[in-house]
Amino acid sequence: MAVETLWSNRIRSGLTMLGVIxxxxxxxxxxxxxxxxQKSTESSISALGTNILTVSAASARTGGISQGAGSASTLTWEDAQAIAKQVPAATAVTAFLQRPNIQVVRGNVNIATTVIGTDLNYPAVRNVQPQLGTFFRQQDLDIAKPVAILGSKVRDDLFATSENPIGADIRIRGNRYSVMGVMETKGSVGAQDADDIIYIPLTNMSAEIVGNNSLTGTSINGFVVQSSNADQLEAAQFQVTNVLRLRHNIRPPKEDDFRVTNQADLIKTFTDITGSLTLMVGAIAGISLVVGGIGIANIMLVSVMERTREIGLRKAVGxxxxxxxxQFLMESIVISSIGGGxxxxxxxxxxxxxxxIFKFPFVVSLLSVVVGFVLSLIVGVLAGGIPARNAAKLDPILALRGD
Structure with missing residues (x-):
């Protein structure tokens, strides 16, 4: 009977369902x-390694404004080498010196990309390997040889699809470099595109691109420490902090001139933030359910008024x-259930x-579907409750006399 009643007023029923839908x-x-x-970002971060610590140099300040971690020259390559030797929890260490928006030219193609100077441990620690060619070797690092390994996006920007980049020459800030390899595709992590990077030997980066060696060694932006597993990260972080404080002669209350970031904590923090944002936005979207419930209640109240004589007749016959x-509660539940479906x-x-469209994993949890359907039923019960109660309380004699 509820379905027949709603079907006889299809347009009104459809508009009533709209808020719930x-x-x-x-x-x-x-x-x-x-x-x-959330899953896509977690996968991207995890692809770079979950059992790692990132140690960044302090922030330089210009006019009282922080320029970001790694902008000051407080860490050296020698610091990274000392960590590799003196920290038992560290299985590998790789140093890096990077600069964004470096001009790279090949023929008549001119692009700006990030250039990272690093050492031989980078591919293993950062879990990224060449898909074409090879990474540079120890002898290239020793003599600061001008060789480059391209990220996949840089390769696509500089070379034609059918062209082999291995052995080709490119110019980085006017200096000629020979391409040795192309890295596998990793995608973006936050604002950083892991494929829009060129890797060169750290010694060459320091001498040719940056040219700002510190008084005590080769200045770097930071280094990455790899532990045997995620359970060793806290021990590695404690040991790294102590070694650097001793090397930099830092004693309380003096502040550290470096920052240690735990990758596992970073993933957890990001997961918590995205989870909270999703919950907040979902709650805001749920406001439309309240609006839909109000719409159902209004329509049901109007329906009670329109069907006063029908109610009186039904009561008169028993x-x-x-x-x-x-009857009226079921009509409300049917509307909300169909709308929920x-x-x-x-x-x-x-x-x-x-x-x-945006190429991230398609995830629909069974819980969200169940909760959505249960919510639609609750809306139906709550929205139809008062109108149904009003209909049930009508006096049959007065109802039969109603217009």
């Missing part, structure tokens, strides 16, 4: 998109107040389309 689809789509983005209550399908479709 929008609310449920928004909650499911936003939850799915948030989980997909319908109880409970039967009338159930359509909303779930629409939300999943929107999430799938977004994941396909």
């Amino acid at each position: 929008i609310g449920i689809s928004s909650v499911i789509a936003i939850t799915s998109i948030g989980q997909g983005v 319908a109880t107040s409970g039967a009338i209550l159930n 359509i909303g779930i399908g629409l939300g999943i479709a929107l999430a799938f389309a977004t994941a396909t």
